[in-house]
Amino acid sequence: MSIDTAWARDELAHFLQLTELYRPPDPPGIFSVRVSRANRGPQKDIIASAQVVEQILDRVLPRWRTEVPTGDNKSVNRWCQHREAAQRADTVLLRDAEVRDRLGDNAPQLSAGVMHPWVWDGARALWQSGHYREAVTAAAKKVNAEMQNKTGRRDASETGLFQSAFSREAPKPGQPRLRLMADDGSDTFRSIHRGVMAFAEGCYAGIRNPNSHEDGLPELPEHEALEQLTAFSILARWVDSAAVQSA
Known part of the structure; x- marks a missing residue:
């Protein structure tokens, strides 16, 4: 807004x-x-x-x-x-x-404050002090925590949890599924849920893990960190809007 x-x-x-x-x-x-x-x-x-x-x-x-x-x-x-x-x-x-x-720059502007609340709430304090890489990591952790809350799971996290939750298989005891649309057997249903799993893997393997595990990395430029926050905001909105199906 x-x-x-x-x-x-x-x-x-x-x-x-x-x-x-x-x-x-x-x-x-x-x-x-x-x-x-x-x-x-x-x-x-x-x-x-x-x-x-x-x-x-x-x-x-x-x-x-x-x-x-x-x-x-x-x-x-x-x-x-x-x-x-x-x-x-x-x-x-x-x-x-x-x-x-x-000044010749009338392109649309993106504000972190309008991203999904899970992302900005997780990143805000570190972002405002200029710790952009750590802010992105904090946002990634917040999205993961909310994903665990929504699925009621503590035995899985990050990529593994997204793969399980958005699997096209029927839910199992202790392994609920998240659905962005009803399973009507269509290519659209399969594409959307496969896409979320792939996107989540990219976010955690390609953004969160390097930011967290590589010592001595230079601070991220603000615009690059903002792009990374945007990726997790997209992921957060998918999780937030998905319906839970339990066995």
Whole structure:
């Protein structure tokens, strides 16, 4: 689902209004030389707003926690990083399409935030800290865990589990099958389930295993990691939408 731009911009604007810095007036009859500034909004309102704004930032600027500068001394207001990230995100929401069109890159954009929740929930924390290879591995593990949950099995995992679950054979005790369509004896039924098994083997043998078992591999470029996440998102959607058949 695409982001509601108008709503997101309103939330960002509200947060920026709450966190605006100003110099509080001196009490009557007292003159202070202090230069410290405070936020205009109450902290409880700022914290509540930040809970929503952080999720918007995670969608619009996934690396904002590491790429947007933070203050390096105690005199910097605690919301400075959030404010700059919110300002950047608002510009992206307002002008991203224009910038891509002007720069000659108006191809469709893919966001990890719109991938299947199993994948992004598994990858999110590592992705936001720039650990892309580990993020893909975490997503692969999450999909495998959800596959085990759906089939009620702990005796098989990854490629072996997918091969068993999407086998065209009838279910057996302790070995349920997953079906993306009814078995009508058609070539389509056979093709779909054979394809899922082959695709799952490619994901785990060609992506998950090298990422997990090869020491000293360089960090994945972000765009390559995003492509790998997409593969597991496809797999997750198949599993999530499949019907369970038990013996």
